[in-house]
Amino acid sequence: MIHLEKLEQARRLVAASDLDVWLTFVRETTALCDPVLPLICDFGMTWQSAFMVSKSGMTFAVVGNYDADAIRQLGGWNQVVPYVHSIKDRLVAVLELTIPTSVAKPRIGINTCEWDDKADGITLGMFHLLTSMLEGTRFEGCLVSASDVVIPLRAQKTESELDAIEDAIQVTEGIFEWLTSSFVQVGMTEYQIYRGIQTLIDERGYGYGWERAGNPIVNCGPDSQAGHGLPSNQIALGHGHILHIDLGVATRNYSSDIQRCWYVGSYVPEHIQQAMAAVVSAIDAAAAALRPGVQGWMVDAAARNAITAAGYPEYMHAVGHQVGRFAHDGGTLLGPQWERYGSGPDGVVQAREVYTLELGVELPDAGIVSIEEMVIVTAEGCEFLTARQTEMWLLQR
Numbered sequence: 299m300i301h302l303e304k305l306e307q308a309r310r311l312v313a314a315s316d317l318d319v320w321l322t323f324v325r326e327t328t329a330l331c332d333p334v335l336p337l338i339c340d341f342g343m344t345w346q347s348a349f350m351v352s353k354s355g356m357t358f359a360v361v362g363n364y365d366a367d368a369i370r371q372l373g374g375w376n377q378v379v380p381y382v383h384s385i386k387d388r389l390v391a392v393l394e395l396t397i398p399t400s401v402a403k404p405r406i407g408i409n410t411c412e413w414d415d416k417a418d419g420i421t422l423g424m425f426h427l428l429t430s431m432l433e434g435t436r437f438e439g440c441l442v443s444a445s446d447v448v449i450p451l452r453a454q455k456t457e458s459e460l461d462a463i464e465d466a467i468q469v470t471e472g473i474f475e476w477l478t479s480s481f482v483q484v485g486m487t488e489y490q491i492y493r494g495i496q497t498l499i500d501e502r503g504y505g506y507g508w509e510r511a512g513n514p515i516v517n518c519g520p521d522s523q524a525g526h527g528l529p530s531n532q533i534a535l536g537h538g539h540i541l542h543i544d545l546g547v548a549t550r551n552y553s554s555d556i557q558r559c560w561y562v563g564s565y566v567p568e569h570i571q572q573a574m575a576a577v578v579s580a581i582d583a584a585a586a587a588l589r590p591g592v593q594g595w596m597v598d599a600a601a602r603n604a605i606t607a608a609g610y611p612e613y614m615h616a617v618g619h620q621v622g623r624f625a626h627d628g629g630t631l632l633g634p635q636w637e638r639y640g641s642g643p644d645g646v647v648q649a650r651e652v653y654t655l656e657l658g659v660e661l662p663d664a665g666i667v668s669i670e671e672m673v674i675v676t677a678e679g680c681e682f683l684t685a686r687q688t689e690m691w692l693l694q695r
Contacts, residue, residue: 300551303456304337305374309355311447317407318397320444322349323420323428332409332419334448336551336623341368346385346427349375352396360388386431393437404437407444413640416628417448453620453629454650460674462552463621463652467672467683469504470547470554477543483695484536484562488516488529491543499547507546507553507625515544519665537562540570540665541693542658546625555625555654556684557670560693573659573667574690576608581671584617584632584655588647588673588680594618595643597632601657610659616643618653621672651675652683 312320324332325346339349345362352358359366359375366380381388397404408428411417420428425441432438455463473495481494495514499506506513516522516529519539523530535541542559561570580601587600594616601617616633619626630645632653653675658668669687673680 299340299373300456300458300462301336301338301340301372302374303458304451305351305357307454307456308338308351308447308451309357311451312351312353312407313355315353315407315447316405317442317444317447318353318401318404319393320351320407320447321428322409323347323424324349325424330421333416333623333628334409334419334452337451338374339369339372341365341372346424348385348389348392350392350396354396356396358392358396360385360392389431390435390437393435397437399436404440405442406437406440407447408441409445409448410443411445411448413642414445414449414628416452416624417445419448449629449645450648452622452627454648455622455652455674459552459622460650460652462550463554463672464683466507466547466549466552466554467556469502469549470545470556471685473498473545473547474543474556474558478560478691478693478695482535482541482693484693485534487531487534488518488522489531491518491535491541492516492529495543495545505548505551505553507548507555507621513546515542517542517666520660520662522665524660524666535562538664540661540667540690542666542668544668544670548623551623553621553623553625553627554672555621555670556672557656557658557668558687558691559667559669560691561664562693564692564694566690566692567664570661570664570667570690573610573661574669576605576610577658577667577669578688579608580604580617580657581655581669585673585680585682588618588632588653588655588675589678590647590649590675592647593643594630594632594645594647595635597647598634598643601655602634605657605659613657613659615657617657618655621652621654647675649675649677653680 348360350358363380409419518535546555583604584601598617618632620629631642656670
């Protein structure tokens with residue numbers, strides 16, 4: 299089970315950190331769940347619950363009495379501590395057990411981060427509640443960010459996680475093949491293509507890498523909305539158009555995020571071939587720069603320089619992001635050092651992280667030429683997980 303692999307990984311990360319305990323504090327997770335919880339406990343909680351990994355490697359789950367048996371059954375937790383009336387005394391008792399009294403100023407890591415939503419899972423209300431519970435104890439004022447544990451825990455994939463991602467990629471590539479071999483027809487609207495893909499995903503029981511309402515993104519020709527637009531029921535695919543699709547499918551709770559494009563016609567005009575070649579070359583440049591130890595902005599700069607050197611405008615987004623349980627999965631960002639990205643582009647790339655490499659150009663007469671591949675960082679560089687698109691595909695139906 300993946301959560302057992304991630305708990306073992308969490309033990310190593312906490313042991314190597316400056317934390318005495320990593321504490322994930324949640325309640326009623328149906329509508330609002332800390333993004334890290336499913337990694338370490340594949341079960342929804344109702345009452346206030348505290349999941350702790352200590353520097354010594356011990357793991358504790360302080361949970362409501364009706365959840366305790368389920369957590370024991372999941373496995374991975376050395377001690378499951380149930381409560382009925384209040385979590386406070388049991389939570390503090392576990393901290394006392396875990397952190398030696400010789401530690402003058404304990405460091406209790408909680409899931410807060412100013413720039414990464416996937417590492418910022420504790421709500422303001424729960425933070426205030428936890429703070430009040432620790433008042434008057436030796437742990438008062440000891441809460442610090444656990445982002446140095448949470449971010450690599452999410453980012454560095456185990457074998458089971460990578461296997462699930464590869465499944466999602468295979469499914470997504472199969473959907474692209476189905477689209478052009480038997481489904482898409484000239485004259486279809488963006489909305490018809492979008493609904494056809496969703497129908498197939500739903501019938502086969504797959505999930506979505508991001509919100510269903512905007513997945514997939516479908517662009518037909520030059521009049522389509524660029525970026526995260528909604529499909530139009532007025533814009534139809536016609537001859538001379540580029541069909542561009544951005545799709546993220548989830549299987550076994552892990553996602554893909556892939557973009558592909560096709561030209562409608564009997565041959566691809568030269569200026570579209572040139573744009574496609576520039577996009578592919580920029581992705582090549584990003585892949586060549588992506589390796590352990592580099593900062594995310596450096597990878598983006600390699601791609602950005604390549605596309606502008608080819609005579610095209612720079613793209614107005616990051617060249618890549620991490621993929622995992624979601625298509626946008628937090629952590630180091632392969633993007634420029636813009637204020638909107640916070641510290642993401644300053645992050646250092648590590649082995650076993652999965653990224654997209656994506657960029658495009660807009661052609662006023664045909665539409666969007668944009669490709670998105672997925673790669674895994676290896677000890678010496680990166681490897682493509684997707685079957686690459688290096689030429690514009692033709693759609694003649």
